[in-house]
Amino acid sequence: MSHYIDIAHASLNKYDEELCGDSVQIIRKKDYVMAVMADGLGSGVKANILSTLTVRIVSKMLDMGSELKDVVETVAETLPICKERNIAYSTFTVVSICGNNAHLVEYDNPSVFYFKNGVYKKIDRNCVEIGDKKIFESSFKLDLNDSLIVVSDGVIHAGVGGILNLGWQWDNVKQYLSKILEVYSDASDICSQLITTCNNLYKNKPGDDTTAIVIKVNESKKVTVMVGPPVLKNMDEWVVKKLMKSEGLKVVCGGTAAKIVSRILNKDVITSTEYIDPDIPPYAHIDGIDLVTEGVLTLRKTVEIFKEYIENKDSNLLRFSRKDAATRLFKILNYATDVNFLVGQAVNSAHQNPDFPSDLRIKVRIVEELINLLEILNKNVEVNYF
Template sequence: MKFFIDFASSSLNKYGEELCGDKVEFYHDEKKFIAVLSDGLGSGVKANILATLTAKIALTMLKEGLSIEEVVDTVIHTLPVCSQRNLAYSTFTIIKVASDGMAYVAEFDNPSIFFLSDREIKKIEWCTTEINGRKIKESRFKLKEKDILVFVSDGVVHAGVGKVLNLGWQWEDIEKYLKENTNKNMSAKTVTNLLLGACDQLYMQQPGDDTTVATIKAVMPKKAILFSGPPIDPEMDNEIVKKIMSTYGRRIVCGGTAGNIVARELNEEVKTSFKVVDKDIPPIGYIKGIDLVTEGVLTIRKATEILEKVKMATDLKFLYEEDGASKLARMLYEDCTHVKFIIGRAINPAHQNPDFPNELSIKLYVLNELKNTLSGLGKIIEVEFY
């Protein structure tokens, strides 16, 4: 059984700091998922540099299949030494998940991860390896569908220290909180926001340390296909529509011309809805057999802006507006893990001077921005041009 990894992370900066001393990097393809959370020594600019170097080095090496020993050795010999403490120090948590759900975890001086399965916290068996004087905890175990892994920086276990709580939020307290307040139907983003929001409250909105929460959830893949723009060769219209209709998953059409092509090939009508009137976003349409029909450039651009907000948002209420851009953003974020873009490259004179090269097309630009934003949210993207 092949799983997709739903992933989300978010951070609170230490009060008074513009940069976060924690860093999360992740990568995934059809075969593997890798995430690294690093916490740099101290806070501010120096911590940010240490954490960023650690996370990026570790992720790059792990992607290439190098061992944890090589990663740790490289990090130790690469990090700049702090002039005040005479140390080059950054903690990390590394998680690798194969498509069959086999997980590998390596931790160095970060709080231990939380493994939630059916609303129970599962105990993880660890073994300890010493690499260049650093004690690294390692574990391997199998995930099943809807299992959740939560990993955090030490700002989470310090939440509330000296304010609401004398000794901070202990690991066992966080374990209890997750067990009582999460369920297997929550998304990774929801779990992340829930825990980070609790930390913010304990800190009374003035975090005493950089605080980061990252969440991994094993889910079954959900696919979508998005068609926008007429193909250069009109003879390809029928092939494109057949491809759309053969997709098992969400079917999305963006753009008036694309909508007319699909309706014509299906021998259906495009019906426009005026239930929601928005001066900035054109109305949506309906075609039988298609899940969502929207206008093109304006709606795609606005949907991209909405999806960018998702990355750092602690409340996703803005995703549930009824305009076309919100519907598009919500469908792409919540209802699919894999998105195939079918992009026609014929130039629409309404968007572009037809004498300009295709690379400068506004339509192609906004679709590329949407693709990049979805990739940044952890979606697997495939693009076909016609």
């Protein structure tokens, strides 16, 4: 499938618990995505151990091609027994997507919500009995704008005994999701809205561990970033042409790289005075390029912004509303589904520490750190070095 499988997940710990009793595992490969969510018995440490073991076992075995029967039996035999209730118990839901074919496995979690182009559609489920467990399986096709939302009990119980006597209820969640899908297209925004609403219903004191995974089929949003000059000067024109022929947004990082692009395209580099930040060099304009920034300092600051974003699990970009070069670069990369880095390996002597080996160039290490952060956010990243 040429479209992008956008995935986001978020959790609320039960009030006064340091660990969440729900666990999520995402596996992403080329043309293949698997999302596993498990809800451990109870809450706190025990529940966290149960759910963590479950998602690790289920995702690993299914990813390796094991039969569902073997997976369920392994989970049952592996989970520790709860001394209080004398059962080993963790529910789980698995969504695997290969191409445009989706396969769903559900065990004792709330039913997955499926929206076809924003409109709710009932999933035809087949019941499979494995031992004393009833597992529901289903297979179907996914198209552009389709959504799957996986939730734990904490979502449909939100507000129970407080704002809502009987909790939010599955049908009410379905109606809510149909409304926010009309407004939001990115999985992170949908997930953030859902979890924030749950927290509000709980009056900021969740009565249960609460988790949601949002899977959305979106159009691919591509960005190509040229960082620094190539080692060989005779490759300048080739790299710039590769940049200009790429689909989507185009970014140039580094003063020397900007001069190369300016020379090859015969376009001026115009430094912006619109926003001045004492810690971050200003961005610039080149006709045909969406963003031009300085190199190492801006990239390092962008890395810091991404770390803050990931640490806070905050999908509301309003808090990152500054207009400096690093924040602009963050917004472009966070917007992207596919990022292609064209990394020049020419050494800038001004960026070197004589105590380090020559191959530990600061620029390359910062780019590699940025790539790692983008992969944590499930971006498709490609890197070409020159």
